[in-house]
Amino acid sequence: MSRNIPQWLAPTSLQEALALRAQLGDEATVVAGGTFIGILMNQKIMQPQALLSLRNVSELAFIEASQDEGSLLRIGAMTTHRAVERSPLIRQEWPVLASTFSLVASPRVRNQATVGGVLADADYASDPPTLLQALNARVVVRSQKSEREIPVEELIIGYYETSLRPDELLVEVRVPRNRERVVYRKFRSRSSEDRPCVAVAAAQVDGKLRVVVGAVAEKPQYFPEICALAEGETGGYTRELVTEIGQRYAESIEPISDSRGSAAYRRRVIAVEVRRALEEMVP
Amino acid sequence: MSNPRVTGAIRYAQDVEFEGMLHASILRSPYPHARILRVDASAVPDSVVVLTPDDIRDFGSYGCQIQDQTVLPRDRVRFVGDPVLAVAAPTKREADEALNLIDVEYERLPGVFDAVEAVAEGAPLVHEHHAISENDAAYFGIRPQEGTNICHRFRIRHGDMEEGFKQADVVVEETYRTPGAQHAAMEPHASVARWQDGRLEVWTGTQTPFNLRMDLAGIFNIPESQIRIISPPMGGAFGAKTFVRTEAIAACLAQKAGRPVKVVLSRYEEWLTLNRHPATLQVKLGARADGTLVAKRVVCWVDTGAYADCGPGVAQKMGYAAVGPYRIPQVWVDSLCVYTNLPPNGAFRGYGAMQAVWASERTMDILAAKLGMDPLELRLKNVLVDGDQFCTGEIMHDVHFIECLHAAAGTIGWADNKQGKGLCVLMKGMQTPSRASIVVEANDDGSYTVHCATAEMGQGAWHSIRLMAAELLGVELEKVHYAEPDTDIVPYDTRTTSSRSTYMMGRALVEAVRDLKRKGELGYGECVNKGGLDPDTGQGIASTHWHQGAAAAEVRVDEETGKFQVLKLYTSIYAGRVVNRPGAELQNEGSMIMGLGTTLFEEIAFEDGQPANANLSDYNLPAAGDLPESFTSDLFEREGAEVHGLGETALPPVPPAIGNALYSLGIHVTDLPLSAEKVLNAIDSRQQAKGGRA
Known part of the structure; x- marks a missing residue:
């Protein structure tokens, strides 16, 4: 049944988080909003030794649209579903994205669940990945040494399985502007x-x-x-x-x-x- | 005044704390049926107290209706989750960790997971013997069938069924299934036990303090007076907090540890503790060409899981509720309460009525279609009125089915158009026999304190009793206090179940206030209802007080996916006299919402006895977004009428009203829940039958 309570690591900057990721790799399970990991831990399907929480990495919670670079929406990985749903910018310019996030579970869940989390947990029964893939969205993945950008369809490769490497973190989602239907x-x-x-x-x-x-x-x-x-x-x-x-x-x-x-x-x-x-x- | 439930000031059983108190965890069987070969807890540190099957060998067995349970199973586990042993440690975490250090060796045995299969020849036996309990809760003749998995067989033999069917011009026959469901009260089961100078004290969220005391007395072989049960307010119960749940383990651990022990179940453990009875019902109904009902035959297979709990009582109620509120001269019912290797099933809001009403009221619409008759008309023609005889032989009085049905039909515009619309009428009995007693005490400051065992589980019973007392005493509500039920202080009450408290305790209260006015300081009152049914013929008094109501639903179906929307849901309930209108309305709505969950998606899934969706992510409960746009109810009152129980009446009629609404479109589904997939399959096989749109 339950083991020792896992070690709780809560870095306050992305640099610190990436350093811990490089050091611990798969020994620490990354947790964002915790709505997914929480269920798995409660059901004792997952019993991590350590949890690497990104909650205090405030630089990963943002919503921005760049007017240049082909007019791209950039959403930080730690942005909550609720923030996407309520963002005036997203509601105005990417309305279907806002309404899709509003369809996830309940407000209690959406106040916790994050954009990075729902992609990185690769749960087959989620809403946002399907839409993000259709919009040809890409994710920015970083490690201490490198940064790469991959399409959502190359990120999620199977049941609860992604192409993220043990030293990488998903830090951002980039959604091209879509004026079409x-x-x-x-x-x-x-x-x-x-x-x-x-x-x-x-x-x-x-x-x-x-x-x-x-x-x-x-x-x-x-x-x-x-x-x-x-x-x-x-x-x-x-x-x-x-x-x-x-x-x-x-x-x-x-x-x-x-x-x-x-x-x-x-x-x-x-x-x-x-x-x-x-x-x-x-x- | 701020509500302590809202501010958090309320003290639930799990908030009870004592110096030196230990926290318990339970090691549960991973197998649905197995022999325990060896238990090795030698690796557990000394700071942890371990309760093993050896510790309880001298303790008595228990069970409110059949004595089929021991605190820990002595040699055999009978369901996934059956407690094998329990530990208590200074913290919950240490207790949980200790479970990892315990080694248990099992020999797996074949199991049985369906009540119909469990009564077949050669099915594995879950229990070898069936000892009838001496608990007050075994209030009727229990008829176990030795050498089988049937722990109770209830029969109704009213008239000559064979003869009745000979007179029928039209006969319909159908089989229905309803799955297990979880009560999912917000507050899980919790108790704290301590021993003080040889006396056992237990704080526990319980609806049945006196029944619990009786069973604990039997376990420890001590007089009931040596046990004190305190029942703090609960965060929901719905029937799950009845009889012995966590209390025996807490008390045994506390005795062994010499310290108070607290048990609080996890959400997952709730699914392993008590659920609603899955049932299969076979119904055959015959009528004359003009719609007059002449004969009915019903067989119920009631799956009580690995331990009987109150399953025999549920089977009895299901048996007569499946006849329905109709004049039928020839009735034959066999209702079997059957053991399987699933977690125990027990009382659940509706208490067998939901399963029965689903089968009975769906059959009425099938019959109506076959007769070419309006389903409302068929009901009105046969429904019981004052002076009619029910299948139990009792003469009905104070019945209001016609009024409830008319209101239901009117709400959905039945007269204009019947497409996508469904109706249902129901009767539900109240615990009979039973006894309620109450003490009202005049305090020096001019206020009064009410002492009775009625449990507050969120239904507002304490408030209703205070309102009634204030009115009878002629004082402000603030002058009436309600003391937390404590079996050392309060007089006997059967239990807080079967929607009986406002009615029974209310009547006892009238006596107590009269007595108080006579004596000045302390008034005592009681209310006794007498009756009961012969288990072999079903004749007698099923209930001295009937819960009555009707429901109406309107649906819109997406014929390509089977997904349907409930546009309207309405219930009309006979209330007699309403004591607390906002509370009564909320309780009614709560019943309807639970009924909606049962209709649409609630279903405990098992795979070879293993619970497959025992969490609130995979098991859906109704959310606000699932409520129909039009969601209303009426509570009918009559000048000078007596109070009627309301706690459960609006749940059972919801599934058949919705099922019948689908049937009006030719969509015939017999098994709950009415999943989109089942509806789509029914659309596929829809025949060009009467009422069909295709």
């Missing part, structure tokens, strides 16, 4: 505060359709070749096209079964919800 649909099979059973994000990015389906497999599912069917369709999609894209997504995904729905059920809902997302995109 974006839709996020959260299908809940149970409570309004539940995680998604099927999550669908659809966005036009640089004139190309990106449909990402989340919460149905080990990581968000994106099929560029199916999205390519929509190429050249600028004035809205036909009923036949959106139905076909929905069906092809449903056929291409191997859905999981869990308490929110069986694989067979999810497959049916994927076809419906992808189609509906594309219908909503029609101007």
Whole structure:
């Protein structure tokens, strides 16, 4: 059952945090808002020896939009869901991002859960990663020695698994400005505060359709070749096209079964919800 | 006045502290059924007190209706979570750490996880013998079937069922299943025990201080007078805080340690302590072509888990509640309370009525469809009115089903359009027989103190009793104090269950105030209700007081995903006279919300006896966002009427009202919860039957 209470490390600067990360690597579990790690520890699925808390690293809590560099939204990893949801800047310029974060769990959770946390825990049943991937967002990953920027789809590689190295921290999310159409649909099979059973994000990015389906497999599912069917369709999609894209997504995904729905059920809902997302995109 | 629940000033059982007090942790079985071969706690440091099966060999067994439990199982564990041993240490952390140092060797045994399978030939036996309890809670004839997993069989034999079906023009038959559910009170189970000069004192959040005292007396083989139970206010109970839960382990550890011991369960342990009975019900109902009901046959399989607890009582109530508030001349019921290797199931708001009403009221709509009759009309034609005989033989009085049904139908515009709409009517019995007694004391300063065992679990019972006392005494509310129930002081009360307290204790209070006015300093009053059912025929008095109500729901279904929205939910409850209107309304709404959770998604999942969703992330409770846009209820009063219990009535009718609303669209689901996936499957198999939209 429970072991010794884990050591609590609470650096106050990113430099300090990176130094601890370099020193301890996987011996210390990184904790941001704690809403994910907390559940795992309560259920005794995870029993870390040490916790590296980023809570006091205030330089990682920010929301900025640079007007230059192609007009990029930069969100610090320690920004809470609630802060994203309520940010006037994000509500104005990236409204679907704000509304998607507002769909996560309850206000109590959103006041704790962070943008960096929800990406780095790579929980398949989350809302934000699906939308961020559709928006072609990238994350900035730092170690003491290096900094790299990778797309969200290369960050999350499996169930609770990321491509982060033991000495790295996810420090920032960068979302390109998107003046084109974006839709996020959260299908809940149970409570309004539940995680998604099927999550669908659809966005036009640089004139190309990106449909990402989340919460149905080990990581968000994106099929560029199916999205390519929509190429050249600028004035809205036909009923036949959106139905076909929905069906092809449903056929291409191997859905999981869990308490929110069986694989067979999810497959049916994927076809419906992808189609509906594309219908909503029609101007 | 600030509410101590809001300010945090309230003192729950888990806030009780004593000098030198130890904190307990419980080592629980990882297997659903296993023999304990060896327990080795030699590595545990001396600062930790360990209670092993050897320590309790001389202690008595307990169980409120069947004596099937010992403080720790002597040689065999029967469910995942069955306590194997317990430790107490100066801190909770040290207690938890000590559990890691204990080695237990098990030999796994085959288990059984479904009540229908558990009664089949050759099923593993969970208990070899069934000793009927001497506790007051064993208030009816309990009929265990030796050599089987059936710990109680309740029967109703009213008229000639075979003959009745011969007269039927239309017969419908269906099987229904309802899953286990967790009470999920905000406050977990907690108790503190200490021994003082050979007397046992226990502070515990309990609805049943006197039943608890009886069982503890049997365990320690001491007179009840040597035990004192104090019941502080609770943060929710819903039936889970009944009978022996954590108290026996706390008391044994305290005795061994010679120091007070506190037990507070974790959220996960709540799922291993008490849940709602999963049930399977088979219903056959026959009517004449004009809708007159002629015969009903019901079989209930009630899964009580590894220990009976009050399962026999639940099975009995489920048995007669499944007949419903109807005039049916020929009734045949077998209700079986069955052991399985799941965590124990016990009282849960509704007490068997939810499962019964789900099966019974869904069947009414199936029958109505087959008769080509309006479901409201079918109910009105057969529903009990004053002077009618119920299947138990008792003559009904003070019944108000028709009024409740009309109100429900009116709320959803039944007369205009029935698509996507559903109705339900229910009756629920109150604990019979039972006894409530109360003392009212006049204080020197002109105020009064009420002493009774009614537990405050958040339902507002203390406030209601104070309001009634103030009115009877003709004083301001502030002049009436309520003392925390303490079995050394308060007179006997059966328990705070079955929505009986305002009614029963209220009647006892009238007597006590009358007595006080006569005597001047101390007044005593009691209320006794007599009755009971013959367990082999179901004849007698099921209840001296009936909880009555109806519900209406309207739904909108996403036919492509099976996800549906409850647009409207309404209950009409007969209240007689309301003592505390805001409290009564909130209690009613609370019942409806719990009913909504049961309808939509609450379900404890097990995989080979292992709980698979025993946490509040995987197990969904209703959230504010799940409430229908239109969510209302009415409490009907009558001039000069007596108070009616309200604590549970609005829960059981919610699932069938919603299930019937789906059925009006041709969507037939028999098993709760009504998940989107089940609804989609039902849409797939929807036939072009009457009422179907397809």
